[in-house]
Amino acid sequence: MLTPLVKERLPLTTLASPPAVPKTLGRARRRSRWTGWGFVGPFMAVFALVFLAPIVYSLWLSMFQTQLVGGTSFVGFDNYARVLTDPQFWDGAGRVTLFLLVQVPVMLGISLLVALAIDSGRLYGRDFFRLTIFLPYAVPGVVAALMWGFMYGERFGLVGNVNDLFGTSIPDPLASALVLPAIGNIVTWEFVGYNMLIFYSALRVVPTSLYEAAEIDGAGPWRVISAIKLPAIRGALVVATIFSIIGSFQLFNEPSILQPLSPNYISTHYTPNLYAYSLSFSGQQYNYSATVAIIMGVLTMLVAYVVQLRGMRKEA
Amino acid sequence: MTNVLMTAPTVRPRKSPPRLRNRRTSHARPTRSILLTVLTALIGLYALIPLVWLLINATKTQPDLFSSFGLWFSGDFALWDNIVGVLTYDGGVFGRWFLNTLLYVVVGAGGATLLALLGGYGLAKFNFPGKRAVFAVVIGAVAVPGTALAVPTFLMFANLGLTNTPWSVIIPSLISPFGLYLMWTFAADAVPDEIMEAARIDGASEARTFFQVCLPMMAPGIVTVLLFTVVATWNNYFLPLIMLRDPDWYPLTLGLNAWNAQATTAGGEAIFNLVIAGSLLTILPLIVAFLLLQRYWQSGLAAGSVKE
Numbered sequence: 001m002l003t004p005l006v007k008e009r010l011p012l013t014t015l016a017s018p019p020a021v022p023k024t025l026g027r028a029r030r031r032s033r034w035t036g037w038g039f040v041g042p043f044m045a046v047f048a049l050v051f052l053a054p055i056v057y058s059l060w061l062s063m064f065q066t067q068l069v070g071g072t073s074f075v076g077f078d079n080y081a082r083v084l085t086d087p088q089f090w091d092g093a094g095r096v097t098l099f100l101l102v103q104v105p106v107m108l109g110i111s112l113l114v115a116l117a118i119d120s121g122r123l124y125g126r127d128f129f130r131l132t133i134f135l136p137y138a139v140p141g142v143v144a145a146l147m148w149g150f151m152y153g154e155r156f157g158l159v160g161n162v163n164d165l166f167g168t169s170i171p172d173p174l175a176s177a178l179v180l181p182a183i184g185n186i187v188t189w190e191f192v193g194y195n196m197l198i199f200y201s202a203l204r205v206v207p208t209s210l211y212e213a214a215e216i217d218g219a220g221p222w223r224v225i226s227a228i229k230l231p232a233i234r235g236a237l238v239v240a241t242i243f244s245i246i247g248s249f250q251l252f253n254e255p256s257i258l259q260p261l262s263p264n265y266i267s268t269h270y271t272p273n274l275y276a277y278s279l280s281f282s283g284q285q286y287n288y289s290a291t292v293a294i295i296m297g298v299l300t301m302l303v304a305y306v307v308q309l310r311g312m313r314k315e316a
Numbered sequence: 317m318t319n320v321l322m323t324a325p326t327v328r329p330r331k332s333p334p335r336l337r338n339r340r341t342s343h344a345r346p347t348r349s350i351l352l353t354v355l356t357a358l359i360g361l362y363a364l365i366p367l368v369w370l371l372i373n374a375t376k377t378q379p380d381l382f383s384s385f386g387l388w389f390s391g392d393f394a395l396w397d398n399i400v401g402v403l404t405y406d407g408g409v410f411g412r413w414f415l416n417t418l419l420y421v422v423v424g425a426g427g428a429t430l431l432a433l434l435g436g437y438g439l440a441k442f443n444f445p446g447k448r449a450v451f452a453v454v455i456g457a458v459a460v461p462g463t464a465l466a467v468p469t470f471l472m473f474a475n476l477g478l479t480n481t482p483w484s485v486i487i488p489s490l491i492s493p494f495g496l497y498l499m500w501t502f503a504a505d506a507v508p509d510e511i512m513e514a515a516r517i518d519g520a521s522e523a524r525t526f527f528q529v530c531l532p533m534m535a536p537g538i539v540t541v542l543l544f545t546v547v548a549t550w551n552n553y554f555l556p557l558i559m560l561r562d563p564d565w566y567p568l569t570l571g572l573n574a575w576n577a578q579a580t581t582a583g584g585e586a587i588f589n590l591v592i593a594g595s596l597l598t599i600l601p602l603i604v605a606f607l608l609l610q611r612y613w614q615s616g617l618a619a620g621s622v623k624e
Contacts, residue, residue: 035522046431122346147369189363277466
């Protein structure tokens with residue numbers, strides 16, 4: 001869970017259609033009615049331990065407050081009221097919102113262009129590009145942040161090299177307000193290939209007959225893209241957007257790893273997730289931290305839900 | 317990846333490699349475009365440059381790192397020295413981190429794949445009381461962002477005495493909702509009910525039907541789930557960060573970051589050359605796995621998105 005989930009989470013889209021449930025029922029009656037539990041049971045047992053129990057515990061924690069003097073007491077929704085008026089929380093929430101408004105369209109735009117280019121059959125070395133652009137996905141977020149952190153640095157980084165070579169004066173991204181775009185670049189680098197593969201896989205599903213029909217009707221490549229390809233992969237676009245939004249709201253690894261390099265610009269409440277982490281592990285404020293996480297979780301779900309509704313409505 | 321699978325409720329795994337190649341050859345094959353290739357190559361460069369940077373700088377000594385151009389070799393070729401340095405620094409703790417990572421991957425990702433396989437098969441091929449509830453609960457809980465789970469999970473595990481042990485990393489890694497979903501859709505289509513019925517009529521038990529008849533048919537799905545759970549576990553950072561205090565249990569990601577942070581702590585020794593060479597050694601196994609196994613995961617993914 002936790003980190004891996006950011007990458008592998010079921011979109012809400014599946015809610016509408018449980019995959020292939022009804023089909024098997026006809027033949028699969030007989031046997032004991034409970035046989036299926038023998039297979040599903042192990043997953044659900046661990047799932048209850050690492051998903052359900054923490055959610056319930058988190059809700060419980062958010063209702064209490066621990067004071068140095070006086071111990072733990074029930075405070076109802078006081079923590080929620082406090083978070084909603086906490087400038088540090090809103091500072092971080094505003095930052096990740098700005099981040100996602102810029103980074104997500106840039107990243108998904110590049111991914112889509114590359115996917116369309118590879119799918120068009122007009123590239124030399126298509127398989128080579130598909131693989132190299134996907135490779136960064138195999139690089140751990142930690143290593144990506146470390147590498148880019150080094151490359152950004154003025155001392156032995158590329159920024160310094162570029163400045164030396166061309167006499168420019170690009171400021172050190174880590175020692176200036178450029179640190180947010182710098183983080184955006186790292187995230188883009190990591191996930192352009194991942195999203196490209198999603199779009200590409202969706203494009204391959206489009207029936208060839210559609211292209212042939214378009215060809216006969218005299219449609220040019222741009223017309224094929226706008227009238228056939230984009231509508232055909234709308235589902236993938238919506239889902240990739242939702243995933244990217246969830247990822248942006250959960251931004252943690254990159255700022256947390258770059259923090260020692262940029263202490264003046266990356267605060268302990270730089271993102272809500274970083275804030276929740278510092279509250280817990282530097283401040284021992286577990287109850288308040290749980291509340292921050294819950295509110296951020298609810299916000300994430302709301303935004304994801306709205307995006308999904310919009311995306312689906314257009315499709316209809 | 318997830319996403320690919322999500323878009324297509326029906327899955328039709330294929331044994332043959334994807335038909336990619338000659339999809340459009342029957343009609344006029346589009347003419348190749350140098351301009352488009354160049355533009356795509358720019359994105360390819362963007363993807364590759366940091367990796368090339370890593371490769372080049374892993375060959376430099378620490379002083380050369382500071383004094384030379386980042387994208388070319390310079391000074392002594394110190395790759396071997398750096399690798400030896402990585403493996404011997406601090407009593408060879410890097411080797412320990414590597415073994416920890418392997419442990420987390422083998423038990424965590426292996427276990428996650430097994431649980432997803434069993435669960436997906438159960439959901440696809442049996443009707444049982446509470447099945448709808450299982451679906452609703454899994455989907456609902458997965459929509460909860462991981463952040464909301466981190467702190468309570470840590471506190472729960474602390475109360476159980478599991479923090480700072482390998483279990484605190486392995487147990488949460490065992491659940492891959494994405495894996496469950498993939499196996500579910502895969503099993504629903506790849507395993508015909510008729511064959512299961514035939515096995516049962518022949519007197520095979522449920523376990524035997526599963527292992528000897530159904531399992532082989534789900535192999536492509538299993539390989540794909542395994543690859544993605546392995547990547548997730550190998551690259552995991554946040555979970556071990558909150559769960560582990562003892563460097564002896566660190567995975568590579570956490571260890572590398574600790575080495576890097578050393579430079580900024582008071583009295584800490586800067587070992588940038590080792591951080592860089594160590595990063596290279598960390599990503600190498602996964603890159604190699606991606607390259608060697610690309611046929612399998614790419615066709616597995618394709619299976620998830622075929623709906624014709």
